[in-house]
Amino acid sequence: MQETVRKILTARVYDVAIESPLDPMPRLSARLGASVLLKREDLQPVFSFKIRGAYNKIAGLPPEALARGVICASAGNHAQGVALAAARRGVKATIVMPTTTPAIKVEAVRARGGHVVLHGDAFDEANAEARRLERESGATFIHPFDDPEVIAGQGTVGLEILRQHSEPIEAIFVPVGGGGLAAGIAAIVRFLRPETKVIGVEPAEAASMQAALAAGERVVLNQVGLFADGVAVRQVGAETFRLCRDLLDPEVVTVDTDAICAAVKDVFDDTRAISEPAGAVAVAGLKLYAARHPVRTGALVAINSGANLNFDRLRHIAERAEVGEGREALLAVTIPERPGSYRRFIQLLGNRSVTEFNYRYAEPRGEGAPRDAHIFVGVALKHPDEKAQILQALAGADYPVVDMSDNEMAKLHARYMVGGRAGDLRDEIVCRFQFPERPGALLRFLESLRPEWNITLFHYRNHGADYGRVLAGIQVPEPERAAFREALQALGYPYADETENPAYRLFLDASA
Known part of the structure; x- marks a missing residue:
C-alpha cells in the first residue's frame, strides 16, 4: 500500500484533469437522514474520471516510449481519456474499438485526436488486435485499470475528497468495474483516514469484484449485463484485486437496474446533471447502505464517475426510475368479464394515480369456463407500505394479482405487447435476448435457427445502448430442445428462457 500511496501523492493529473467539486445533495440527504455528498467526476474534460489514470500513465513514460506512441482497446470512457491525454502530451494515440461501437463514441x-481502428464485433477481439498492434509498432499499451500508474491517477479522486471534506466521513461509495478507481481510492483513504469505509458498488448482473472477494481469487463471470456498460467487466484486474482484497471494505454492495435508474433521477433532482448508468451506481449503493445502517457517524460520499450517455437511453431510465424508487407498482390483475368489474376494480385502487393501464381479453379455457380479462396496471405509490396494501385489497376482493414490479420481462416487453395473442401454439419457447446493435445481428440470429423452428413472437426495443433488448418466441418440438439450446450457445447472444414467466403466461401465451 505504501508504494501505491506514494504514487497517488505524486501523480500528475492536473495538467488536464480538474479538481472536481464535492457537491451536497440536499433532497437525497433529507430523505435518507444523512449528509450526502456527490463527487462530480462527470465534470472532467472527457466527462469521466478515466482521464486521470490515462494521463498519469502517459505523462510518466520515457521520451523513447512517447516517440513510439500509445495504444489501447476501448469502446467507452477510457478511449476518450487516452485520446485526450495523448493529445495534451503531443503523443500519437491509436484506439482500437469494436466495429459495433456507436458512431457518436x-x-x-x-x-480528441485519437486514431481509431475499428476491429472485431466485441471487446475481446478489439483488445487482441490492440495487443497485436502493440507488438508490431512498439507502442505502449494503456490498460484501463490494471496498471499501478493508472490506479494512482484514479486514486487522486480519493485524495481530493479528503481534502475537500475535513469533517468525519462514514463511507465513500465507489463504482467498481475493473477495480482501478476502487483500488486507488481505498489505498489513499485507508492511509489517511482508516476509520472511513470505502465501499465498492456493482450492478447485480456484473458483480465481478464481489465474486472475486468471496472466492478469495479472481474469477471470470460467464456473462455480464450491459445496462451499466461502464462497469460491465467479467474479471477484475490482478493488481486491482490485490489492493481491493486488502483495502476495500468487504461489504461490496450490488444494485439492480431499477435502483440505478432511480439513482440517475436522484442525481438529476439534486444537481440537474444527467449521469450515465455506471456513474449513478455509487449513489444507488449509498441509498441501499443508508437503509440498512440508519445510525450515522459522518457524511456519505458517492462518486459520480461519468456522464457519457446516449440521449436515447433516457427514455428507458425514466420508465424504470419510479419502480426503482418504490414509487410505482406494476401489477397483473385478473378480473371477471361482467358488468361492473372495471368500476369495482378502480374503486379498490381508491384515489391513487394510475400510471399505466393495459387490457387483454382472455378467451374462456373451456366450455362453461368463466370469461376473464387480464389487466397490466401501473399504480403510483406514496409510501413504502402502499403496494402491500393494494395487493391485500385486491386479493381480498378475489381478484387474482401478480406483482410484476421486479419482473424484467414484464417491464421490458410484455407491458408493450398486451393485446396480442396468436392461436393455440404448441411447443413455443420464449426467450429474452441481448442483441448487439450492429447490421446483420438479426440475420445472424435467424440463420442460427433451423428452418423448421418457426418464429411465433418477436419484440424489440432500442434503448440507446450498444445492444438491443429482444423477446422472441420460437416453436421447437420437445425432442429438439437440446439442439435448440446448443444453437443459442453457439450464437453467443446473452439470453434467458422466459417460457414460465407469469407475464408471458398471463398476457401472451395462447395456450394459457
Missing part, C-alpha cells in the same frame, strides 16, 4: 475519440 467513435467521433468523440477522433475529435
Whole structure:
C-alpha cells in the first residue's frame, strides 16, 4: 500500500484533469437522514474520471516510449481519456474499438485526436488486435485499470475528497468495474483516514469484484449485463484485486437496474446533471447502505464517475426510475368479464394515480369456463407500505394479482405487447435476448435457427445502448430442445428462457 500511496501523492493529473467539486445533495440527504455528498467526476474534460489514470500513465513514460506512441482497446470512457491525454502530451494515440461501437463514441475519440481502428464485433477481439498492434509498432499499451500508474491517477479522486471534506466521513461509495478507481481510492483513504469505509458498488448482473472477494481469487463471470456498460467487466484486474482484497471494505454492495435508474433521477433532482448508468451506481449503493445502517457517524460520499450517455437511453431510465424508487407498482390483475368489474376494480385502487393501464381479453379455457380479462396496471405509490396494501385489497376482493414490479420481462416487453395473442401454439419457447446493435445481428440470429423452428413472437426495443433488448418466441418440438439450446450457445447472444414467466403466461401465451 505504501508504494501505491506514494504514487497517488505524486501523480500528475492536473495538467488536464480538474479538481472536481464535492457537491451536497440536499433532497437525497433529507430523505435518507444523512449528509450526502456527490463527487462530480462527470465534470472532467472527457466527462469521466478515466482521464486521470490515462494521463498519469502517459505523462510518466520515457521520451523513447512517447516517440513510439500509445495504444489501447476501448469502446467507452477510457478511449476518450487516452485520446485526450495523448493529445495534451503531443503523443500519437491509436484506439482500437469494436466495429459495433456507436458512431457518436467513435467521433468523440477522433475529435480528441485519437486514431481509431475499428476491429472485431466485441471487446475481446478489439483488445487482441490492440495487443497485436502493440507488438508490431512498439507502442505502449494503456490498460484501463490494471496498471499501478493508472490506479494512482484514479486514486487522486480519493485524495481530493479528503481534502475537500475535513469533517468525519462514514463511507465513500465507489463504482467498481475493473477495480482501478476502487483500488486507488481505498489505498489513499485507508492511509489517511482508516476509520472511513470505502465501499465498492456493482450492478447485480456484473458483480465481478464481489465474486472475486468471496472466492478469495479472481474469477471470470460467464456473462455480464450491459445496462451499466461502464462497469460491465467479467474479471477484475490482478493488481486491482490485490489492493481491493486488502483495502476495500468487504461489504461490496450490488444494485439492480431499477435502483440505478432511480439513482440517475436522484442525481438529476439534486444537481440537474444527467449521469450515465455506471456513474449513478455509487449513489444507488449509498441509498441501499443508508437503509440498512440508519445510525450515522459522518457524511456519505458517492462518486459520480461519468456522464457519457446516449440521449436515447433516457427514455428507458425514466420508465424504470419510479419502480426503482418504490414509487410505482406494476401489477397483473385478473378480473371477471361482467358488468361492473372495471368500476369495482378502480374503486379498490381508491384515489391513487394510475400510471399505466393495459387490457387483454382472455378467451374462456373451456366450455362453461368463466370469461376473464387480464389487466397490466401501473399504480403510483406514496409510501413504502402502499403496494402491500393494494395487493391485500385486491386479493381480498378475489381478484387474482401478480406483482410484476421486479419482473424484467414484464417491464421490458410484455407491458408493450398486451393485446396480442396468436392461436393455440404448441411447443413455443420464449426467450429474452441481448442483441448487439450492429447490421446483420438479426440475420445472424435467424440463420442460427433451423428452418423448421418457426418464429411465433418477436419484440424489440432500442434503448440507446450498444445492444438491443429482444423477446422472441420460437416453436421447437420437445425432442429438439437440446439442439435448440446448443444453437443459442453457439450464437453467443446473452439470453434467458422466459417460457414460465407469469407475464408471458398471463398476457401472451395462447395456450394459457
